[in-house]
Amino acid sequence: xxxxxxxxxxxxxxxxxxxxxxxxxxxxxxxxxxxxxxxxxxxxxxxxxxxxxxxxxxxxxxxxxxxxxxxxxxxxxxxxxxxxxxxxxxxxxxxxxxxxxxxxxxxxxxxxxxxxxxxxxxxxxxxxxxxxxxxxxxxxxxxxxxxxxxxx
Numbered sequence: 737x738x739x740x741x742x743x744x745x746x747x748x749x750x751x752x753x754x755x756x757x758x759x760x761x762x763x764x765x766x767x768x769x770x771x772x773x774x775x776x777x778x779x780x781x782x783x784x785x786x787x788x789x790x791x792x793x794x795x796x797x798x799x800x801x802x803x804x805x806x807x808x809x810x811x812x813x814x815x816x817x818x819x820x821x822x823x824x825x826x827x828x829x830x831x832x833x834x835x836x837x838x839x840x841x842x843x844x845x846x847x848x849x850x851x852x853x854x855x856x857x858x859x860x861x862x863x864x865x866x867x868x869x870x871x872x873x874x875x876x877x878x879x880x881x882x883x884x885x886x887x888x
Contacts, residue, residue, distance in 0.1 A: 778795075778796035778797070779796055779797040779798065779799070780794065780796055780797070780798050780799070781798070781799045781800075781801070782798070782799070782800045782801060782802050782804070783801055783802060784801040784802050784818070784820045784821075785802060786800075786801075786802035786803070787802055787803040787804075788802070788803070788804045788805070788806065789805045789806060790805075790806045791806050791807050791808075791809070792804060792806065792807070792808045792809070792825075793808075793809045793810070794809075794810050794813065795810075795811075795813065796810075796813055797810070797813050797814040797815075797816070798810055798813065798814075798815050798816070799815075799816040799818055800815070800816070800817055800818060800821045800823065800836075801818035801819075801820050801821050801836075802820070802821060802822075803821070803822045803823075804821075804822075804823045804824070804825055805823075805824045805825070806824075806825060807825055807826045807827075807828075808823070808825045808826070808827045808828070808829070809827075809828045809829075810828070810829040810830065811828060811829070811830070812829075812830040812845065813829060813830050814829065814830055814831045814832075814833070815827060815829040815831070815832045815833070816832075816833045816835070817832070817833065817834040817835060817836045817837075817838055817854065818835055818836050819835040819836050819853060820836060821835075821836035821837065821838075822836065822837045823836070823837065823838045823839065823840065824839045824840055825838065825839075825840045826840050826841050826843075827840060827841070827842045827843065827844075828843045828844075829842075829843075829844055829845075830844065830845050830846050831844055831845075831846040831847050831848070831849075832844050832847075832848045832849070832862075833849045833851065834848070834849065834850045834851060834854035834855070834856055834871075835851045835853060835854050836853075836854060836855070837854075837855045837856075838854075838855065838856045838857070838858065839857045839858060840857075840858045841858045841859045841860070841861070841875075842856065842858060842859070842860045842861070842862070843861045843862070844860075844861070844862040844863070844883075845862070845863060845883050846862065846863055846864065846883075847862065847863065847864040847865065847866065848860050848862045848864070848865045848866070849865075849866045849868075850865075850866070850867045850868065850871040850872075850873055851868050851871060852868045852869065852870040852871060853870060853871070854868075854871050854872070855871070855872040855873070856872070856873050856874075856875065857872075857873075857874045857875060858874075858875045859875045859876045859877070859878070860873075860875060860876070860877045860878070861878045861880070862877075862878075862879060862880075862883065863879065863880060863881050863882075863883040864879065864881070865877060865879060
């Protein structure tokens with residue numbers, strides 16, 4: 737009689753040390769917030785001790801934690817107003833997230849988020865808006881959903 741040999745390939749045992757590690761990103765290379773996500777967009781930050789009197793323009797995302805007195809233009813990019821920030825500015829950006837204080841009008845192609853302790857005194861012109869409980873807003877809102885579609 738003949739015997740049929742069965743070849744069953746067992747998966748190799750994987751020890752914890754051989755498990756795939758998370759990618760390591762050098763300090764001098766920008767990293768994205770999501771693993772395996774889209775390439776990181778350039779971003780910048782103005783610290784809490786920075787005070788600027790004049791125009792701020794850029795082509796990257798920006799977080800401001802200091803004081804700015806003057807117009808801010810980040811066409812198509814995100815502006816994050818940190819909790820210690822105080823802006824007296826006309827703002828043109830892709831999206832605005834306010835944790836701190838803004839006095840001035842905001843023009844955003846996408847969304848404007850006013851977080852719990854955030855404050856905006858001025859008119860908002862955007863495609864979408866979100867105001868959390870505890871946030872302060874005084875001004876007019878004009879919402880045009882077509883703005884975000886035309887920005888794409």
